[in-house]
Amino acid sequence: xxxxxxxxxxxxxxxxxxxxxxxxxxxxxxxxxxxxxxxxxxxxxxxxxxxxxxxxxxxxxxxxxxxxxxxxxxxxxxxxxxxxxxxxxxxxxxxxxxxxxxxxx
Amino acid sequence: xxxxxxxxxxxxxxxxxxxxxxxxxxxxxxxxxxxxxxxxxxxxxxxxxxxxxxxxxxxxxxxxxxxxxxxxxxxxxxxxxxxxxxxxxxxxxxxxxxxxxxxxxxxxxxxxxxxxxxxxxxxxxxxxxxxxxxxxxxxxxxxxxxxxxxxxxxxxxxxxxxxxxxxxxxxxxxxxxxxxxxxxxxxxxxxxxxxxxxxxxxxxxxxxxxxxxxxxxxxxxxxxxxxxxxxxxxxxxxxxxxxxxxxxxxxxxxxxxxxxxxxxxxxxxxxxxxxxxxxxxxxxxxxxxxxxxxxxxxxxxxxxxxxxxxxxxxxxxxxxxxxxxxxxxxxxxxxxxxxxxxxxxxxxxxxxxxxxxxxxxxxxxxxxxxxxxxxxxxxxxxxxxxxxxxxxxxxxxxxxxxxxxxxxxxxxxxxxx
Numbered sequence: 001x002x003x004x005x006x007x008x009x010x011x012x013x014x015x016x017x018x019x020x021x022x023x024x025x026x027x028x029x030x031x032x033x034x035x036x037x038x039x040x041x042x043x044x045x046x047x048x049x050x051x052x053x054x055x056x057x058x059x060x061x062x063x064x065x066x067x068x069x070x071x072x073x074x075x076x077x078x079x080x081x082x083x084x085x086x087x088x089x090x091x092x093x094x095x096x097x098x099x100x101x102x103x104x105x
Numbered sequence: 106x107x108x109x110x111x112x113x114x115x116x117x118x119x120x121x122x123x124x125x126x127x128x129x130x131x132x133x134x135x136x137x138x139x140x141x142x143x144x145x146x147x148x149x150x151x152x153x154x155x156x157x158x159x160x161x162x163x164x165x166x167x168x169x170x171x172x173x174x175x176x177x178x179x180x181x182x183x184x185x186x187x188x189x190x191x192x193x194x195x196x197x198x199x200x201x202x203x204x205x206x207x208x209x210x211x212x213x214x215x216x217x218x219x220x221x222x223x224x225x226x227x228x229x230x231x232x233x234x235x236x237x238x239x240x241x242x243x244x245x246x247x248x249x250x251x252x253x254x255x256x257x258x259x260x261x262x263x264x265x266x267x268x269x270x271x272x273x274x275x276x277x278x279x280x281x282x283x284x285x286x287x288x289x290x291x292x293x294x295x296x297x298x299x300x301x302x303x304x305x306x307x308x309x310x311x312x313x314x315x316x317x318x319x320x321x322x323x324x325x326x327x328x329x330x331x332x333x334x335x336x337x338x339x340x341x342x343x344x345x346x347x348x349x350x351x352x353x354x355x356x357x358x359x360x361x362x363x364x365x366x367x368x369x370x371x372x373x374x375x376x377x378x379x380x381x382x383x384x385x386x387x388x389x390x391x392x393x394x395x396x397x398x399x400x401x402x403x404x405x406x407x408x409x410x411x412x413x414x415x416x417x418x419x420x421x422x423x424x425x426x427x428x429x430x431x432x433x434x435x436x437x438x439x440x441x442x443x444x445x446x447x448x449x450x451x452x453x454x455x456x457x458x459x460x461x462x463x464x465x466x467x468x469x470x471x472x473x474x475x476x477x478x479x480x481x482x483x484x485x486x487x488x489x490x491x492x493x494x495x496x497x498x499x500x501x502x503x504x505x506x507x508x509x510x511x512x513x514x515x516x517x518x519x520x521x522x
Contacts, residue, residue: 039459043172045466048459066176069468072210075221103222105475 002089005097006033007054020091024084024098025049035100042085048104049084050074057094060087076101117141122149127164128157128189128432130293133408134505139449142166142437151423158290159189162411162430163423166437168444168462170421174412174433175467178205181412181431183469188508189411189432190290198306198352202360202469209468212353215337216330219267220476224328228266232480235262236487243519248498251515255484256369263480264361269329270316281309282362285355286509295505309358310351317344330357359509364406365477367511369484370501371404372396374515377497379451386453387489396453397481402461403451408436408510410465436510438462494520 004027006014018027028036028049040046047070053060060082063071067086071077084098114132115125117140125141132138145152145166152164165171174181186192187203201212218224239258243249257279264282265275284305287296297305313331320331321344334340334353343350376383386392414429425431439462440448446455464471471477488495495517502514 037459039464040172040466041457041460043176043466045172045176046464046470066467069178069206073213073217073468075214075217103475105220105222 002091002093003095004089007097007099008035009100009102018089020089022089024051024087024089024096027089028084033100035104036084037104038085044070044083044086047071047073047083050101050104051082051084052078052080052099052101053082053087053096054080054099055097057096058092060093117144122152126157127152127154128159128162128507130291130505130507133507133510134503136503138436139440142434142440146437146441151421153423160430162189162432163425164432164434166434168438168441171433171435171438171462172466174420174431175465175469178468180415180418182415183209183412185413187410188291189409189430190288198348198355200352200356202356203352206468211339213472215340216333216353216357217472218333219328219330220473222475225475225479228476229479229483231266232263232483233487235259236483240487240491245519245521248516248518251373251495251517252366252370252512256366259369259480259484260362260366263365264358267330267357267361269327269331277309277312278358279362281305282358285359286363286506291508292506306351309354310347313350313354314344314347360471361473363509363511365480367406367509368401368404368477368481370512370515372400372481372485373495373517374497374501375400375403375451376495382451382453386485390486390489392453393482393485394478395458396485397478398458398461399451399453399455400481401463401477402439402458404510405436405439405463406510407463408507409434435462435465491522492519493522496520
């Protein structure tokens, strides 16, 4: 079971065990991690589950055009910006460290 | 044919669907739109209507189908416009909500900082002070119009701040906002004629053009919408394209005004219709943000957005032709029981309360959604501090419009704590 470490904007850390097959966004919702809103429920159509992937044990899937279109509107976008609803927990991706942004919009 | 019918509204349950005008704005005025949309979701979720005051159009009424259309921006364009009716060709005033990529992002990014969280933090204290003043000045033991004294008053003040607009003239912003959305073709003829609307647009463009020139080059560190446009190299000369300038101004005026205003009024209505929900929030103020999302869902201040098909396509087994209009009924998505449990009930503590359709989806998702939520949250925080009850004294008057769902008058009395 991969371990996901969430780091809030203020530095507060949460380390949780994540079930395979659900998204990082769903992990955050399941454990009530503050900083992820996920307004659209996982469709990559609202942009409110934005996060920064600091580390992952395995390779991440590529950003698809839909995710890109939402990330493109984020003023705080970085090269490691992702929508956490588009990252599925898996043994191949392994443990991850995910930083949360100052705000969702 | 019911299309353009000035007579009585046909029964949405017994009339053949082909004889019903889905866009008839009177259903919003009379607040009797729900059964028709419930039937469409069930019987004809992707529904073609051959005739209406706005011509032929498709109605999409299920939540997931609306999301699918909004995702496919290459097939379903936001150009030339996002309301059911077409603007007259010669006066098309393009704004970023009615643009596809890449132009959409370029123009939206220029003004987006106005609602960036840093700016919102600065607005919060100001909004709270103004809200407190407005609520403190409300009459006691007499009936007054919540729309005028609270909703319209506060959203007009906010809009004036966003534009750094001359304070004494701010009422003009609301007048213009109303005029922009009152096209007679989406108001069952109750709105303004094309000529009347053109005069209004000329008036506000004149005022805003003057403001532009006064501000150009003054290097003030202000985050008002005009200076934001001036500061971004991509929009720095927008005033030279008056229709594009006017289009974006209209978008920001309506987007920052009618929507929040009507949700601010709707909340009072819903809490009167569901008094036990009001009691829940009084007992636990932490429910206010959740209540705000629920108000925005239940109100759905913009009942539809429209897309235009760019190429012949198949959508869920239906053949759509290039040029077809596709109307996304957000009001219906927000009552879709396959996505929202018990959707016809107002529930301040529902699960996944933020998962509603009122802000739209994808790249055109409402830019000001966080500001709107903050304004509504503050109104309710301040109102609960002051009032035991905000009592509806008679039925509200709703506007006859299929693009803006709202109220022109809402008689209430307040009882202070």
